[in-house]
Amino acid sequence: xxxxxxxxxxxxxxxxxxxxxxxxxxxxxxxxxxxxxxxxxxxxxxxxxxxxxxxxxxxxxxxxxxxxxxxxxxxxxxxxxxxxxxxxxxxxxxxxxxxxxxxxxxxxxxxxxxxxxxxxxxxxxxxxxxxxxxxxxxxxxxxxxxxxxxxx
Numbered sequence: 001x002x003x004x005x006x007x008x009x010x011x012x013x014x015x016x017x018x019x020x021x022x023x024x025x026x027x028x029x030x031x032x033x034x035x036x037x038x039x040x041x042x043x044x045x046x047x048x049x050x051x052x053x054x055x056x057x058x059x060x061x062x063x064x065x066x067x068x069x070x071x072x073x074x075x076x077x078x079x080x081x082x083x084x085x086x087x088x089x090x091x092x093x094x095x096x097x098x099x100x101x102x103x104x105x106x107x108x109x110x111x112x113x114x115x116x117x118x119x120x121x122x123x124x125x126x127x128x129x130x131x132x133x134x135x136x137x138x139x140x141x142x143x144x145x146x147x148x149x150x151x152x
Contacts, residue, residue, distance in 0.1 A: 017044070020083050021076060022092065022152070026053050029073035030115070033080060041118040042081040046073050046133075050109030065107035070141040071098055074131035078117045078145055087124065090152050096126060097146035105140040107133075113140065125149055 017023075017030035029046050036042035048065060055063035079093040107113060117131040126148045133141040 017076070017080060020080050023076060027072075028076070029069060030076050030080065031112075033077070036081055036084065038084055039081075039119060039122065041116065042077050044077045044080070044115045046113040046115060048107065048109055048111055048113070052109075055109055063109050065111075065113075067101070067103040067141060070103070070107065070113065070133045071101055071143050071145075073113060074115055074117055074133060074141070074143060075145055075147070077115050078119070078129045078131060078147065081117060081119065082122070082127065082147070082149065088149060091149045092152040093127075093147045093149050095145070096148045099144040099146070101141065101143040103141050105135060105138050107135055107140050111135050117145075 012035070014033040014036065017033060018028060021028065021030070030044050031047045033042060033044045050063070054066055054069065058064055058066050075095060082088050082093045083091070112135065114134045115131065117129050120128040120130060126146070129145045129147070131143055131145060132139060
């Protein structure tokens with residue numbers, strides 16, 4: 001990427017996740033999309049304020065973000081990226097599978113996940129992607145995703 005493009009990209013804004021995804025609280029796990037390259041990759045953040053419902057039970061004396069919710073946040077970012085493509089207007093990306101999910105670090109209340117997803121293959125009906133979640137640059141989760149695209 002050339003320097004002028006990078007400067008221009010820093011001023012780009014993207015639609016709010018709730019304006020693109022059908023997910024709603026308490027199951028919307030993206031706070032803000034910060035960058036994307038259509039059909040290629042996307043980056044977002046999910047800021048955990050500590051009041052999320054799951055911390056009360058997972059675990060009462062040591063609140064920890066469940067790993068499956070990290071995978072879900074990565075998948076939501078993937079769905080956001082897919083839905084930016086006009087070919088998928090009126091469609092809904094759904095989980096088709098999850099492979100090689102690895103959890104490397106606990107995520108605690110008050111922390112912010114930095115999310116990235118990269119599309120590996122995308123057809124009109126399905127796709128594959130890889131994604132990761134980091135906290136302060138430290139890898140918390142990495143996974144491969146498979147998804148199908150259906151009529152909404």
